[in-house]
Amino acid sequence: MSVVRSDVAGVAQARSVADLPLDDMVDKDLCMNIGLLGVGAIGKTLGQKLSAAGHDVKVANSRGPETIDADVLSTGARAVPVTEAVKDVDVVILSIPLARIPDVAPLIATVPSETVVIDTSNYVPFPDSELDAVEAIEAGQVESLWVSE
Template sequence: MKIGIIGTGAIGSILAEKLSQAGHHIKVTNTRAMPELEKIAARLGATAATIQDVAKDVDAIIFSMPFNAYKNLPKDLLKDVAQDVVVMDTSNYYPFRDGEIAELEDVPESVYISGILNRPLVKVFNNILEHTLKYKGKAVGAEGRIAISIAGDNEEHKKIVAEVVDQTGFDTVDGGSLSESWRQQPGTPAYCTELNEAELTQALADAVKGKAPAIRDLIMDKL
């Protein structure tokens, strides 16, 4: 596939490298000027693209940016992107880092991002730590393979995302619709707990709406 990745930080760069190694054609962008971006892209086995070009002529787009940076993206970025292009979002909201966003008391994080992008999307790669994503992938069928959850409203897109995840070395669990995606947000039992498929399925079911933000903030206080 041709995949555009927006953000080459911890998560975006690992995804670019792994998916390029899996045979995909990867374009990346970040906030840097072109000469520096070109060096980063080359290191990842990708090509450099401007923010305007990264979403053009691709089969899938992965947004992997700080939560509060999405509002800085060009407003019409996805306007001409066909509806069959799969859009993925890896983001998580941390108020200490991203500032308080009152709306998120009622709205799941990726529903909020979907509103900013004006586009349906699939929430994925958010409930796996950078270290886990980089080092703990295993071949399909291997014992103890870690699973990550996929939430979204388009079943066809979720199937494609599951294949992409598999190529990075992880199993997947269907986390339900995007409105159910609070079950995989920071502070939930499913968040970065390195569970296998059966355990993650249970963890998503065990999540209690409204409890996660307090747990998330407690963990950050302790860290």
């Protein structure tokens, strides 16, 4: 994403958001505490962008914090155990394979009702994949409703 700023001489310059000082990008009063489960392509990008924007981001995966790549943490996100990622946060982002949602459902059930839970998964069953067809979704239930259950 690019932004346009005026330099001292009043000439507009297009720069990458990553080049801007944090104070130019973020109203610190609007920063959130975010827990992110999953650091694949989507989770990694979200973790990097949200922490670069000044949010306090905790990232976790099923293999443990020591297995999270340094590039995921390069903009300030912190690697934590899964149970820690959902504690004391404003938002929980699920960025895990849809087939793993039932595994984390008991953990998500423990977050306070005011915590926003966002799911980035997509229901795409393929033959011979780890995701079998989900009968309720195949019958017409909206994927997000299935995930919330």
